[in-house]
Amino acid sequence: MTVLEKPPMTLLDQIGGQDSVDAAVDAFYVRVLADDRINGFFKINMDVQAAKQKRFLGKVLAGTAKDPDGYMRAAHKKLVEEDGLNDGHFDAVAEHLQAALESLGVEGDVLNQIMTAIGGLRKPMLNQ
């Protein structure tokens, strides 16, 4: 890269930065908690959960998350082993994340790239 070239825009830049992630995560959890397929998993402090999710997704989209697979595996291992967390639950969560992003105007190639990155977390999240 010469001095005249700009560094590449990350996905985080392309959706408008951390403020957009924060708004998307808030919209996402409204949807998740309204969905009887999955809301039974979230008998936890949702302010804390949303803060963790904002931090994590921000790093994933910036490309700075350290060992995201290992983190996802550890965070959901007990849910898989004891509470039956499965592909159907993952699909529902991914659906709500996509809808939340779309509600903020994220679309096209950027949306596809984000959902591909999230899809890459499926196997570790399911401890596979």
Ligand code: HEM
């Ligand atoms: C790619 C999809 C997902 C991402 C990016 C994600 C992200 C996260 C993050 C960042 C945490 C916090 C871990 C920590 O404590 O530091 C977490 C915990 C949690 N996730 Fe997920 N998650 C995903 C899918 C799911 C699904 C499908 C469910 C259930 C339907 C779920 C339920 C939970 C629950 C209940 C916790 C709290 C666990 C605890 O506090 O013991 N997650 N997730």
